[in-house]
Amino acid sequence: MRRAVRKLHAGSLGKPLGFCRLAPLLTVMALSMLYCFKLQMQSSLVTSRLRISISSSDLPYTWQELRAAAAAKQCRGPEPDEVVPDLVAVRQWHSCKPRQQESITIVTQLSLERLEMLENQCSTWPDPIAAVVYIPTLQGRIFSLDDLTLNGTHLGAAVTRVGQFVERMQQHASCVLDVELATQDFGEGAEAALYPVNAVRNRALMLARTQALLLLDADFVASPTMLAPYKTPQGYAELLQRLDRPEAIVLPAFETASEGYSGKTLALKAARKGKAVAVKKYRNGRMRGFKQHLFVAGHRQTNYTRWVSQDENYKIKYKKMLYFYSAYKQTAGTTFTRISLSLTSEVRYTFTDQGPADHVLKALVYVPTLKGKIFSDDISLNGSHLGVALERLADFHQRMELSGSCLLDLELAASNFYKPGDASLYPVNAARNRALMLARTEALLLLDADFVPTPTMLPEYKSPQGYARLLNRLNKPGAIVLPAFETANNGTEGRVLALEAARRGKDFAVQAFNEEKLLGFAMKEYERGHRATNYDKWMGASQPYRIQYAEGYEPYIIVSRSFVPWYDERFRGYRKNKVQHLLHLAGLNVTFSVHSSGFVVHVPHKKSATYWATRASGEWYKLRVLYESIQEEIAKRQFLPVVSFPHLCVR
Numbered sequence: 001m002r003r004a005v006r007k008l009h010a011g012s013l014g015k016p017l018g019f020c021r022l023a024p025l026l027t028v029m030a031l032s033m034l035y036c037f038k039l040q041m042q043s044s045l046v047t048s049r050l051r052i053s054i055s056s057s058d059l060p061y062t063w064q065e066l067r068a069a070a071a072a073k074q075c076r077g078p079e080p081d082e083v084v085p086d087l088v089a090v091r092q093w094h095s096c097k098p099r100q101q102e103s104i105t106i107v108t109q110l111s112l113e114r115l116e117m118l119e120n121q122c123s124t125w126p127d128p129i130a131a132v133v134y135i136p137t138l139q140g141r142i143f144s145l146d147d148l149t150l151n152g153t154h155l156g157a158a159v160t161r162v163g164q165f166v167e168r169m170q171q172h173a174s175c176v177l178d179v180e181l182a183t184q185d186f187g188e189g190a191e192a193a194l195y196p197v198n199a200v201r202n203r204a205l206m207l208a209r210t211q212a213l214l215l216l217d218a219d220f221v222a223s224p225t226m227l228a229p230y231k232t233p234q235g236y237a238e239l240l241q242r243l244d245r246p247e248a249i250v251l252p253a254f255e256t257a258s259e260g261y262s263g264k265t266l267a268l269k270a271a272r273k274g275k276a277v278a279v280k281k282y283r284n285g286r287m288r289g290f291k292q293h294l295f296v297a298g299h300r301q302t303n304y305t306r307w308v309s310q311d312e313n314y315k316i317k318y319k320k321m322l323y324f325y326s327a328y329k330q331t332a333g334t335t336f337t338r339i340s341l342s343l344t345s346e347v348r349y350t351f352t353d354q355g356p357a358d359h360v361l362k363a364l365v366y367v368p369t370l371k372g373k374i375f376s377d378d379i380s381l382n383g384s385h386l387g388v389a390l391e392r393l394a395d396f397h398q399r400m401e402l403s404g405s406c407l408l409d410l411e412l413a414a415s416n417f418y419k420p421g422d423a424s425l426y427p428v429n430a431a432r433n434r435a436l437m438l439a440r441t442e443a444l445l446l447l448d449a450d451f452v453p454t455p456t457m458l459p460e461y462k463s464p465q466g467y468a469r470l471l472n473r474l475n476k477p478g479a480i481v482l483p484a485f486e487t488a489n490n491g492t493e494g495r496v497l498a499l500e501a502a503r504r505g506k507d508f509a510v511q512a513f514n515e516e517k518l519l520g521f522a523m524k525e526y527e528r529g530h531r532a533t534n535y536d537k538w539m540g541a542s543q544p545y546r547i548q549y550a551e552g553y554e555p556y557i558i559v560s561r562s563f564v565p566w567y568d569e570r571f572r573g574y575r576k577n578k579v580q581h582l583l584h585l586a587g588l589n590v591t592f593s594v595h596s597s598g599f600v601v602h603v604p605h606k607k608s609a610t611y612w613a614t615r616a617s618g619e620w621y622k623l624r625v626l627y628e629s630i631q632e633e634i635a636k637r638q639f640l641p642v643v644s645f646p647h648l649c650v651r
Contacts, residue, residue, distance in 0.1 A: 085196035087134075087203060090181040091159055093166040095128075097176045102236035103127045104227065105210040109134065109200040110218035112158055112181075113146040115165050117218040120264075122173035124221045124271045129175045130207035131218070133162055134200045136192040137185045143192040155183065178207050211240055214251070221267060222251065225274035250316065252302045253290035254278060279308045292645070297411075297437070300645065361408045362438040363449065364431045365393055368423040369416045375423040377609045386414060409438050424613035428577045429567035430644060436564065442471055445482070445558050448578075450603055452498060453482060453556075456505035457598030473593075474560035479585060481547065481555040481594045483533045484521035485509065486602040498601040506597045510539050521602055528552030529579075533594055541596045549586040551631075554578045556600050563590065568630065568641040573614030576627040584641065587634040 078084045105128040110118055112135040121129055135150075135158045136143045142158060144150040150157060162181050169177050182203055186192040205213070212230070214222060229235045242249070254270070256263035266286060270278045281287040282304070289304045301316050367389045368375045374389060376382045381389065393412050400408045413434055417423040436444075443461075445453060461470050473480065485501070487494035497517060501509045512518040513535070520535045532553045537545065565584050571577035586592075614620050633639035643649065 085184055085199035087182045087184050087196065087199055089203070090155060090183055091162075092181075092207075093163065093177075093179045095170060095176045095178060097170070099128065099176055099209075100231070102231050102233060103176075103210045104212045104214050104230065105130050105208045106214045106216050106222060107201070107204045107208050108132075108216050108218045109197070109204045111135065111146070111195065112150065112161065113144060114218055115161070119165070119169065119173070120221050120268060121216075121218065122169045122175040122177055124174075124268060125224055126174045127176065127224075127227065128178065128208070128210060130178050130204050130209075132180045132182050132200050132204040132207065133158075134182050134195065137183055138189055138192050139187060140185060143186070143189065145193065158183075178209075180204075180207055212236075212243060220253065221271040223271045223274055223278070225272075226251075249313075250302055252304060252307050253299055254282065254287045255290045256281075257286050257288060282308055361406050362435050362440075363408070363410050364435040364438065365410055365412050366427065366431045367412065367414050369414055370420060370423050371418060372416060375417070375420065389414075409440075411435075411438055421613065421617050424609060425572040425617065425619060426574075426608070426610035427569065427572050428574075428610075429571045429581075430569040432567045432581075433569065433643060436561075436566070439561060442561055443467070443474060443558060444561050444564060445556070446564070447556050447600060450605055451484065451556065451600040452502040452603060453600045454502045454505050454509075454598060457482075457595060470558075471560065474558065475562065476591065477560060477563035477588070478591045478593060480544070480558040480598075481533055481592055482558070483535060483538050483594065483599045484530055484556055484602065485513070485518045485599060486521045487604060488517055488519055490604040494604040498603045501601050506599065509599055509601075513539065518601070526552075529554045532592075538594055538596075538599075541594070544593045544596050546591065546593045549582070549592055551583065552579055553586075554582050555592075557582075557585075557592075558595075558598075559585075559590075563588070566641045566643050569644055570626055570642050571623060573610050573617070573619045573623065574608070575614060575620055575623040577623075580627055580630055583631065583634060584639065587637070587639065 106121060106125055107130050108118070108121065109132045112133050115133070118129070118131055118133075135155070137155060140155075141152050142150050142155060150161075158181060162179060166177060166179055169175065180203060182200065184196070201215075216222060230239045254267075256266045258266070266281065270281055270287065278287060289299055289302070291298055292300070292304075301318065303314075303316060306314065367381075367386070369386060372386075373383050374381050374386060381392075389412060393410060397408060397410050400406065411434060413431065415423075415427065432446075447453060461467050485498075487497050489497065497512065501512055501518060509518060520533070521530050523530060528550065529552060532547050532550045533555055534545075534547060565581070565588065567577070567581050568584075571580060614623070630639055640649070
């Protein structure tokens with residue numbers, strides 16, 4: 001992939017000639033070449049050059065005005081070490097249908113194999129659609145893993161296919177369709193397989209000719225029933241006035257519960273019929289909020305519950321939850337955790353000192369705000385703006401990425417309060433649920449941030465066969481317990497020992513345990529929490545062994561994401577939050593076995609402020625009562641965890 005950006009625009013001919021040198025020639029072409037010309041001259045196409053066919057009638061903007069508008073957007077060219085796609089426009093097709101001034105243009109992009117999706121949009125949307133179809137070439141031949149009839153053929157085959165598609169849409173579909181076919185040539189298949197999604201989106205933006213744009217992926221269809229209010233000059237002027245504030249109008253995104261033909265039929269029917277049908281299908285479960293079971297943050301602010309019951313537009317806020325994703329490929333199991341922002345210096349040990357470098361860590365970093373300002377026992381943070389937290393976390397994530405010690409995905413989440421007592425109660429289970437949503441692998445290690453796991457247990461899972469065996473164990477369903485230890489020394493010496501034990505593995509941990517430098521975690525304060533692990537048996541174990549769950553048990557476990565339930569978010573502060581989750585797992589007939597060599601070690605730190613806040617607020621007693629009621633519900637098989645995203649729940 002080349003590192004420089006060649007300035008090839010929708011109006012350029014040949015190779016790297018600048019736009020200004022060709023502007024007079026383009027003006028002539030724009031006036032003389034119409035859509036029908038494209039159909040007549042298709043057989044004489046020279047694919048190494050760009051042929052443009054544009055009807056100049058009824059267009060609200062000239063090409064010069066469009067280019068100037070595009071140039072006015074803030075952007076920059078790539079630095080020498082930055083790689084951006086080098087797309088080349090092969091050909092454009094522009095509809096000859098009349099264009100109403102009061103129109104909203106769908107701006108979309110797709111690969112050549114997905115023309116059917118563009119046909120779905122054309123069959124439902126009567127306004128313009130600006131679409132860029134992308135097809136990569138490998139050493140001059142089409143590269144397509146999804147369509148073997150195209151793979152290895154000349155680029156002219158792609159031009160023929162798109163041309164025939166556009167002609168069919170012109171004759172039979174309701175949309176006003178403008179299409180560009182774009183390509184890039186590669187020397188290696190691995191590069192050609194990467195879809196340059198944002199570069200293709202930018203080219204589609206350049207195709208659009210109306211002021212109002214609907215930015216939409218090709219596998220969605222928009223309901224045309226919303227267009228009626230904007231089809232008069234007054235209605236369209238009011239729309240543009242809103243958009244020029246600037247303001248974005250959100251269209252709630254749905255998906256069908258069923259896949260295949262029935263799902264497609266339902267999606268097209270709902271789009272054509274409008275809101276009443278969408279609401280009905282949403283309420284009966286045949287449609288749901290898009291990806292809300294996989295990535296709740298993607299559309300949660302839309303507030304589907306409000307939309308289905310409201311006839312008027314309503315304002316929403318873009319919530320400041322910042323995500324930092326590792327740039328590296330993630331194939332291993334995932335450790336997930338949650339932490340307060342003030343303890344990122346403590347959690348650094350978890351992130352940087354466990355290796356190997358391909359292990360995935362997902363962390364939810366939580367910071368409360370009090371009347372809009374950060375509320376923290378860290379004086380350097382307390383009272384500052386939330387932007388300080390974003391900067392600190394961004395810097396932390398960058399350092400972790402550069403260290404190469406792990407693959408780290410972070411989310412910063414905030415809640416605003418008006419009373420210090422409320423802000424002091426850490427929403428532990430809500431934070432755990434958000435961390436669960438971040439995870440992208442099937443095998444998960446549920447771990448608190450003040451623990452480090454030993455990486456010495458990972459090699460047995462690093463082959464496809466080993467990972468398959470692990471998933472087979474987890475999907476029975478089963479949970480693999482990692483014995484938890486703490487250091488006898490709670491200061492710097494204890495921290496050093498905890499990290500060394502994690503790095504060096506079981507033999508070192510056994511020796512430190514025999515020397516009473518390592519202890520079973522919290523066995524003096526809360527023996528039930530880890531007693532069932534059976535530390536004495538683990539010391540001599542060479543194979544995993546089954547154990548019986550006992551009430552109060554709260555080990556750190558490896559589980560399958562398919563079988564781990566949500567945490568109950570009514571638990572705030574410090575008490576019974578994890579015990580409740582393990583009780584729920586046991587009630588779901590999950591079996592427990594202890595890993596023969598894996599373990600986790602607690603890294604000493606000061607007592608969290610939420611512990612004392614829970615005691616002082618009276619929440620301590622309330623949590624005990626809540627836990628006892630959950631015990632009864634689990635025994636009767638009636639328990640469902642309470643969460644802040646009920647629209648994702650399955651009853």
